[in-house]
Amino acid sequence: MNQKKIKILRIIARLNIGGPAIHTILLTQGLNPAKFSSLLVAGKEDIFEGNMLDLAQEKGVQPIFIPALQREVNLRKDWDAFWKIFWLIKKEKPHIVDTHTAKAGALGRLAAKLAGVPVIIHTFHGHTFYEYFSQDEASRYIRIERFLGSFTNRIIAVSKKGMEDLIRYRIAGQDKILHIPLGLELDKFLDCEKYRGELRKELGFNENDLLVGIVARLVPIKGHIYFLEAAKKVLEKITNVKFLIVGDGELRQELENYARKLGIADKVFWTGFRRDLPRVYADMDLVVLSSLNEGLPMTIIEAMSAAKPVVATDVGGVRELILDGETGVVVPPKNSDALARGIIDILSNSDRIKEMGKKARELAYPKYSIKRLVSDMESLYNKLIEERSC
Numbered sequence: 001m002n003q004k005k006i007k008i009l010r011i012i013a014r015l016n017i018g019g020p021a022i023h024t025i026l027l028t029q030g031l032n033p034a035k036f037s038s039l040l041v042a043g044k045e046d047i048f049e050g051n052m053l054d055l056a057q058e059k060g061v062q063p064i065f066i067p068a069l070q071r072e073v074n075l076r077k078d079w080d081a082f083w084k085i086f087w088l089i090k091k092e093k094p095h096i097v098d099t100h101t102a103k104a105g106a107l108g109r110l111a112a113k114l115a116g117v118p119v120i121i122h123t124f125h126g127h128t129f130y131e132y133f134s135q136d137e138a139s140r141y142i143r144i145e146r147f148l149g150s151f152t153n154r155i156i157a158v159s160k161k162g163m164e165d166l167i168r169y170r171i172a173g174q175d176k177i178l179h180i181p182l183g184l185e186l187d188k189f190l191d192c193e194k195y196r197g198e199l200r201k202e203l204g205f206n207e208n209d210l211l212v213g214i215v216a217r218l219v220p221i222k223g224h225i226y227f228l229e230a231a232k233k234v235l236e237k238i239t240n241v242k243f244l245i246v247g248d249g250e251l252r253q254e255l256e257n258y259a260r261k262l263g264i265a266d267k268v269f270w271t272g273f274r275r276d277l278p279r280v281y282a283d284m285d286l287v288v289l290s291s292l293n294e295g296l297p298m299t300i301i302e303a304m305s306a307a308k309p310v311v312a313t314d315v316g317g318v319r320e321l322i323l324d325g326e327t328g329v330v331v332p333p334k335n336s337d338a339l340a341r342g343i344i345d346i347l348s349n350s351d352r353i354k355e356m357g358k359k360a361r362e363l364a365y366p367k368y369s370i371k372r373l374v375s376d377m378e379s380l381y382n383k384l385i386e387e388r389s390c
Contacts, residue, residue, distance in 0.1 A: 005034075006385055009094035009117075011041040011085065011108040013069055013101040015056065016049035017247075017273055018217060019298035020100050020125045023158075023182060023373075025052060029059035030374040036381065039092060043069025043081065043104070048250045049217065050273045064088065071103060078107060086111040095119060095385060102141070109148050119384045122148070123156040123180075126295035126316060129169055145171045153384055156180050159296040159317025180380070181320075182296050183373020186365050188278050189305035195282035203244075203269055205283075210241045210347055213284040215277070215299045216291070218249030223290035223313065225258060229336035230290070232262045234343050241267065241347065246280055248272045281306035285353055286346055291315050292333050304364035309356035311342035327360035 010028055015021040028038045040063045045051045056063055066088075068081040089097065089111055096119040097112035099105040105122045112120045127145075129138050149155060149172030156178060157163035163179040171177070197207070205211065212234070216222040224245070231243045245255075245268060252270070259265045274280050281287070287303035287310045294316030301321065303310050310328035312318045313335075322328040329342035346353060366372065 005037045006096065006381055007037045007039075007092065007094045008096045008098055008381065009039050009041060009089060009092055009112075010098045011100065011104040012043075013071060013103040014043045014045040014049070015052045015063065016045040016217075017052060019182060019295070020123075021052040022055065022184065022298065023123075023125070024100050025056050025059055025061050026183070026185065026370050027373065027377060028061050030370055031378060032374075036378070039064060039094070041066060041069075041085065041088065041104075041108075043067065043071075046071060046250075048248060048252070050248060054275070069104065069107065078103075082107045082111055086115055089115040089117060096121060096381060099123070100125065106144065106148060109152060113151050118388045119153050119381075120151065121154045121156065121380075121384070122152050123158065124162055124166060124295065125158055126293060127162065127165060129165065142169055142171070145169075149176065152176065154178060154380065157295075158182050159294075160320055161317050162295055178380075180373070180376045181317075182298060182301065182368055183370040183376075184298060184301055184368060186301070186305040186369050189281060189302055190361070190365065192278035192282040192306045195279040197283065198279055199283040203242075205242055208240055210238065210285050211244055211283055212241055212286045212288060212343060212347070213244035213246060213280070214288045214290065215246040215280070215302070216289070217247050218245075218251040218255060220251065221292050222247075223292050223333065224251065224255050226313075226334060226336045226339055227288055227290040228255065228259055228262055228264070228268065230288075230339035230343060231268065232264050233336065233340035234347075235264060235267060237344050238347055243268045244271065244280075244284065245269065246271045246274055246277075277302060278306065281308055284308055286311065286343060288339070288343065289313060289318070290333075290339060294318065296320065301364050301368045304360035305368075307354075307357035307361040309346050309353055309360060311339060311346065313339070321364070323359070323363070327356050327363060 012024045028040045042063045044067045066084045068077040097117045098121045099108035100123045259268045287308045289312035296317040313333040314330045324330040331338035
């Protein structure tokens with residue numbers, strides 16, 4: 001390429017609260033400005049999803065918004081979003097279009113191909129090949145991803161399990177698919193113990209209460225009903241446990257009703273979305289993930305960096321993060337009995353909680369730091385541009 005800097009147009013469907021938005025913002029900000037120029041393009045979040053605009057502003061990232069780019073399938077809006085992306089690409093003339101999440105990956109890659117972009121990359125932060133849709137719908141999405149994969153230069157999976165799934169479903173040739181784990185700002189979790197007691201005081205807990213938390217959007221795929229069912233079973237064995245649900249979403253009212261139905265509403269506390277996560281994790285004794293499908297769960301990485309053991313369902317890249325029995329417990333998905341047993345097993349031994357947490361931190365940091373991600377992606381961008389120049 002003749003230009004000094006490699007220009008990257010990064011597209012994500014929406015900057016809703018969660019790992020993909022954090023990933024794209026940090027990556028856009030973190031690349032070496034002497035060698036790379038980055039633009040971030042995003043669509044519109046749904047009303048219950050929250051957004052990460054405050055993080056973007058903090059990092060000096062000014063996204064270009066395309067409101068028609070939304071989660072739901074809407075042919076008129078999708079067509080509008082496609083052409084807006086296409087004309088933006090024609091105007092900016094990027095060397096690389098780097099897409100994240102399914103809708104942005106479909107519209108962004110098609111527009112990039114039509115506009116003649118030299119290098120097209122897509123990141124799967126997870127996938128919708130099971131648990132999200134019916135078998136027929138999932139098969140349709142797999143066929144679409146195979147078509148898109150046919151002209152994508154590289155496809156990134158954030159977990160090894162995700163990479164294996166992409167290969168197994170023949171989304172693209174094995175030579176195109178690679179594994180690059182998430183990279184997050186983890187330093188802020190390394191000394192979060194200094195906040196211990198602050199959240200407990202805010203919520204009216206005492207120092208003898210055991211606090212079990214889940215940090216996730218309140219959507220079906222996160223499996224909160226199993227977390228609540230497990231909570232009821234745990235309380236039958238250990239009475240001084242409080243359960244903290246951090247996050248918000250479309251299922252909030254339904255889940256609150258279910259907690260009342262289970263008779264545990266007075267033991268379950270709902271915080272909504274929180275920005276002060278180091279302070280939140282500081283007061284948790286144990287973190288839970290009850291998901292039915294995942295990529296590489298950001299919550300687990302954060303919890304481990306905060307020196308907290310985790311009980312998590314065996315989905316996505318969970319086993320790449322947790323050493324079962326050493327830094328946490330891995331249980332089958334959709335199994336509240338197993339989830340409860342895992343929680344009880346860890347809470348029953350306070351010394352074990354500390355030992356597991358210490359080892360968890362050693363495994364998470366710096367392996368999943370933003371510095372490592374930036375280095376990995378800069379190397380990939382350089383390599384792909386060099387290949388096109390040959």
